[in-house]
Amino acid sequence: MKILVINGPNLNMLGIREPEIYGHLTLSDIENNLRNFAKSFDNLELEFYQSNHEGDIVDKIQESYKKIDGIVINPAAYTHTSVAIADAIAAVDIPTVEVHISDINSREDFRKISYIAPKCISQIKGLGEKGYANAVTLLYKHLSK
Numbered sequence: 838m839k840i841l842v843i844n845g846p847n848l849n850m851l852g853i854r855e856p857e858i859y860g861h862l863t864l865s866d867i868e869n870n871l872r873n874f875a876k877s878f879d880n881l882e883l884e885f886y887q888s889n890h891e892g893d894i895v896d897k898i899q900e901s902y903k904k905i906d907g908i909v910i911n912p913a914a915y916t917h918t919s920v921a922i923a924d925a926i927a928a929v930d931i932p933t934v935e936v937h938i939s940d941i942n943s944r945e946d947f948r949k950i951s952y953i954a955p956k957c958i959s960q961i962k963g964l965g966e967k968g969y970a971n972a973v974t975l976l977y978k979h980l981s982k
């Protein structure tokens with residue numbers, strides 16, 4: 838089973854970026870911890886991708902068609918703006934879980950809207966790094982059914 842973990846814009850700045858909101862872990866810390874976590878599942882391979890560019894994320898989702906079984910995505914700011922990423926997820930029809938480190942519902946009003954969530958099997962928010970592990974677990978169970 839292959840799960841692709843996509844992180845959107847400014848998440849390459851984790852560790853530096855607003856630590857009071859996003860914590861002190863870098864994206865590499867999160868990816869390494871997730872890679873270790875994935876070892877507890879049989880036959881699970883993770884791939885990681887980060888981009889600050891909407892079209893590149895759309896390309897990556899399209900390239901996943903017939904190659905990737907599940908997607909974990911933190912679309913970051915594109916959550917609240919991107920019809921293109923939502924359409925790409927719908928187009929490839931790959932089970933996808935949306936993750937946010939912070940609780941987007943308890944922040945500014947514009948963060949309460951997600952264009953991506955309606956195309957996902959679940960949205961996980963406000964759990965910090967743990968949200969990614971929960972998303973992988975949820976997808977693994979969903980795909981193992």
Ligand code: DQA
Nearest residue numbers: 847911913914937938939948
């Ligand atoms: C985020 C929340 C978004 O609103 C924000 O633009 C991000 C990070 C999160 O993980 O909490 O860049 O997706």
